[in-house]
Amino acid sequence: MAQDRGALMTELCNDPVMLEHWHPVVSLEELRRHGRCRTMLLDRAVEIVAQGEGAVVRCEAALVGSLVQYGYVWASFGEAPKPLFAVPEFDEADRRFVVTGVFGVQVSAGRAIENFLDMGHFPYVHAGILGEEPHTEVKDYDVEVSQNRDEILATRCRFYQPKAAVSSDAGAEVDYIYRVPHPNCAVLYKSSPMDAARLDVIYIFVQPMGQERIRAHTGMCIIDDASSDLEIRSFQQTIFGQDKPILENQYPRRLPLDPRAETPIRADKSAIAYRRWLASKGLRWGVIPAGV
Amino acid sequence: MKLYDFELHAECYAARLMLSLLGVPHEVETVDVYPEAAHLTPAFRAINPLGRVPVLEDGALRFGTVQGILAYLAAAYDTSGQWAPDTAVLRGEVAGWMAIAAELAATAGQARLIETMFAQGDAEAARAGAEGLLRVIDQHLWFGEVEGRDWLCSAPHPTIADIACFPHLVLSEDGGISRQDYPAIRRWIDRVKRLPGFTVMSGVFATSSAL
Numbered sequence: 001m002a003q004d005r006g007a008l009m010t011e012l013c014n015d016p017v018m019l020e021h022w023h024p025v026v027s028l029e030e031l032r033r034h035g036r037c038r039t040m041l042l043d044r045a046v047e048i049v050a051q052g053e054g055a056v057v058r059c060e061a062a063l064v065g066s067l068v069q070y071g072y073v074w075a076s077f078g079e080a081p082k083p084l085f086a087v088p089e090f091d092e093a094d095r096r097f098v099v100t101g102v103f104g105v106q107v108s109a110g111r112a113i114e115n116f117l118d119m120g121h122f123p124y125v126h127a128g129i130l131g132e133e134p135h136t137e138v139k140d141y142d143v144e145v146s147q148n149r150d151e152i153l154a155t156r157c158r159f160y161q162p163k164a165a166v167s168s169d170a171g172a173e174v175d176y177i178y179r180v181p182h183p184n185c186a187v188l189y190k191s192s193p194m195d196a197a198r199l200d201v202i203y204i205f206v207q208p209m210g211q212e213r214i215r216a217h218t219g220m221c222i223i224d225d226a227s228s229d230l231e232i233r234s235f236q237q238t239i240f241g242q243d244k245p246i247l248e249n250q251y252p253r254r255l256p257l258d259p260r261a262e263t264p265i266r267a268d269k270s271a272i273a274y275r276r277w278l279a280s281k282g283l284r285w286g287v288i289p290a291g292v
Numbered sequence: 293m294k295l296y297d298f299e300l301h302a303e304c305y306a307a308r309l310m311l312s313l314l315g316v317p318h319e320v321e322t323v324d325v326y327p328e329a330a331h332l333t334p335a336f337r338a339i340n341p342l343g344r345v346p347v348l349e350d351g352a353l354r355f356g357t358v359q360g361i362l363a364y365l366a367a368a369y370d371t372s373g374q375w376a377p378d379t380a381v382l383r384g385e386v387a388g389w390m391a392i393a394a395e396l397a398a399t400a401g402q403a404r405l406i407e408t409m410f411a412q413g414d415a416e417a418a419r420a421g422a423e424g425l426l427r428v429i430d431q432h433l434w435f436g437e438v439e440g441r442d443w444l445c446s447a448p449h450p451t452i453a454d455i456a457c458f459p460h461l462v463l464s465e466d467g468g469i470s471r472q473d474y475p476a477i478r479r480w481i482d483r484v485k486r487l488p489g490f491t492v493m494s495g496v497f498a499t500s501s502a503l
Contacts, residue, residue: 030327039410101327104407106468215410230324234299237326241300241494244408248465 013042013211015285020078021182024205024217027072027099031055040209041075042285048073071097072205072217085151085181089201089221098229099219100236102207107247108286109184109206109214110255110278115247116186116204117178117270119159125242128162132171135160138267145277151181152277154270165200166227166235167193175199178270183278184208195223202236211286212253216240257283258290293318296339296347298325300409302401302459303358305493306393307346310362310455312491314369326409359390362452374449385445389453396425396460403467404460419469426464426474429457433476442483450487458484462496 013019019042026037026048037048046059048066055073057064066075070090089095105112115121119138122131141157157176164174177189177199184206189199200222207215218236256262257279264272279290295311297304297320311318323345324330332343340347340356347354348361350368355361366376376386399421405411406418429444436442443450444457462481464471471478484490485499492498 033327033329099327102410104410106407230322230328233324234322238299238494245465245495245497 012044013208013285015283016078017183017281017283018042018208018285020076020081021184022067022074022076022081022084023184024072024207024215025057025066025075026055027102027217027219028055028068029071029099030102031073039207039215040213042077042208043210044077046075048075070203070205071099071219085149085185087187087201087203087221089199092221094223095201095221096224096229096232097219097221098232098236099217100233100240102215102217103240103244104209105214105216105244105247106212106253107214107250108212108254109208110274110287111247111250111253112204112206112214112216113180113184113186114255114271114274115243116188117154117180117274118268119157119176120265120267121246122159122161125246126239129239130161130164131159132162140266141269143269143273145273149181151179152270152273154178154273164190165193165222165224166231167224169193180270180274180277183281183283192223194226198223200224208286252288254286254288256288258288261288294349295320296323296336296345296349297321298323298331298345299494301325301345302404302463303397304346305459305463305496306358306455307348307361307365308493309458309491310365310375310452313455313487313489314365314375315489316365316369358456359394362390362456366452374447375452375455377445377447377451382445382447382451386451386453389444389451390456392425392429393453393456393460396422396457399425400460400464400467400469403469404463405467407468408466415468419467422464422467422469426461426469426471426477429461430474430476433480437476437479442480444480450484454480454484459493466495 023041025039025041025046031037031048031050035050039046044059046057046064049056054068055066057066057075064075066073069084070087123133123136139158141154143154145152155177159174161174162171164172175191179187186204188202192198192200202220205217209215218240220232257275278287295307295318325345330336331345337343342356344356346358346361347356355364363376399418402413403415403418403422406413406415444453445451461477482499
C-alpha cells in the first residue's frame with residue numbers, strides 16, 4: 001500500500017481540467033483553529049497561512065492563486081480559473097452555516113461525488129436515518145445538464161427517510177434536488193423539517209489530494225434554530241462515517257468514464273450524466289478515461 | 293450512569309459496546325472531539341485530566357481510560373462473571389490482551405486518526421507496528437480455532453479483552469490496514485458481531501445472524 005501511494009505521488013497532476021479549477025483546501029474554521037494548514041492538492045504539497053480575514057496559499061514557496069468563499073479557502077494552479085459556482089443560500093442571513101468536518105478518504109473525488117448523488121444506498125448504508133427497508137425504491141427523477149451554468153441538475157428526487165435531519169421527529173417522504181456545479185463539488189437541497197417552504201443545503205466539497213486520496217469537506221447551510229452545532233455536526237459525521245468504508249471498498253478507486261465499464265441501473269441516471277459530463281470536459285486525472 | 297462519548301472514536305465505541313452487551317442503562321454526553329478538540333479544553337480536563345474520551349461516570353465514581361471503564365463495568369454490572377473472569381489464568385490472559393489493545397490504539401488506531409482526521413504522526417510507522425500485531429493476533433486466533441477456542445483468552449466465552457481489541461481491528465481499514473491477509477481476525481470479528489447485545493457504530497456494519 002505504501003508503495004502504491006509512493007508511485008502515485010511521483011507524478012504531479014498535469015490535467016488542465018483539474019489545474020484550471022478552484023479547489024477547497026481548508027475551512028476558515030480549521031484555519032483559525034491552527035493558524036496554518038499543510039496539506040496536498042493535485043499531488044502537490046501546499047501550505048495555507050491565515051492572513052487577516054483571508055489566507056495565503058503557497059506551494060514550494062511560490063504563491064498560489066486563492067480566494068475565500070463559502071467558509072473555505074480555495075486554491076487554483078490555473079492561469080485564469082473561472083469564477084466559483086454560485087450558492088446563493090450561503091448569503092441568507094437566517095441560515096445556520098455549520099462546517100461538519102473534513103475527513104481523509106482513500107478514494108477518487110469522482111467516486112465520492114457519485115456516492116453523494118446516489119439515493120439507492122440510503123436504506124442499506126444509512127439504515128434508520130436516510131432510509132429504511134422495505135422503502136428501497138428509487139422513484140424516477142429528472143436529470144439535466146445545464147449548458148448555461150455548466151452543471152448537472154437532478155430534480156424531482158423523492159425518498160422516504162426515517163430521520164432526514166437532526167431536527168426530524170418522524171419519518172417523512174423527503175424531496176431532494178442535487179446540483180453538481182464543479183467536477184469535485186456537489187450541493188444537495190432537501191426539504192427542511194423546520195420550514196416547509198424552504199430547502200436545507202448540504203454540501204460536499206472534495207479536495208483531491210491525489211488521484212485516489214481526498215479530503216472531503218462537508219457542511220450544512222440549514223434552517224434550524226433549535227439544534228446545537230454539535231448535534232448538527234454529529235448527525236452529519238455519523239452519515240459520512242457510514243459512507244467511508246463503502247467508498248474505500250470500491251474498485252477501481254478511480255472513476256471509470258467508459259459507459260461500458262460498470263453496469264448502471266435506472267436509479268443511476270445522475271451518475272450516468274455525471275460521468276458523461278466529466279468525459280465531455282476531457283478529464284483524465286482521477287478517472288479511467290473511456291477507451292483505455 | 294453517564295458516558296462522555298464521541299461517535300467516531302474507537303475507544304468510545306469499546307465503552308458503548310460493553311454497555312450494550314451488558315444492557316446497562318446510561319445517558320450519553322457527546323464531546324465535540326473532532327474538529328473542535330473539546331476534549332482538550334480546561335472545562336473537559338476538569339472531568340478527565342488526561343484530556344481523553346471515553347469517560348464513564350457512575351455516581352461519584354469516574355473512569356477516564358477505556359481499560360478502567362471495561363474492567364469496572366464487568367466487575368460491577370456483569371452478573372454472569374464471564375466478562376472479567378476471576379481465575380488466575382484468565383486474569384493473566386485478560387491483562388495481557390488489554391495491554392495489546394492499548395498497543396493497537398497506538399498503532400492501528402493512530403494510523404486511522406492520521407489518515408482520517410489528520411492527526412499528527414507517522415502513518416507508515418503506525419501501520420508497520422499494527423501489521424506486526426495483527427499477524428500475531430491472526431495466528432493466535434487461527435490456532436485457537438483449531439483447538440476449539442473462539443476468543444482471545446482461553447475461556448469458552450468472550451471477555452473484556454475481546455471488546456478492548458475489537459474497535460481497533462474492525463476499523464483498521466480506516467488507517468489503510470487491509471484485513472485481507474488476516475482471515476482468522478475476520479472470522480473473530482463476525483463472532484463478536486453475533487454476540488447478543490452487539491451494537492454497531494458509524495462505519496461498522498452488522499453481520500448476518502447465520503452460521
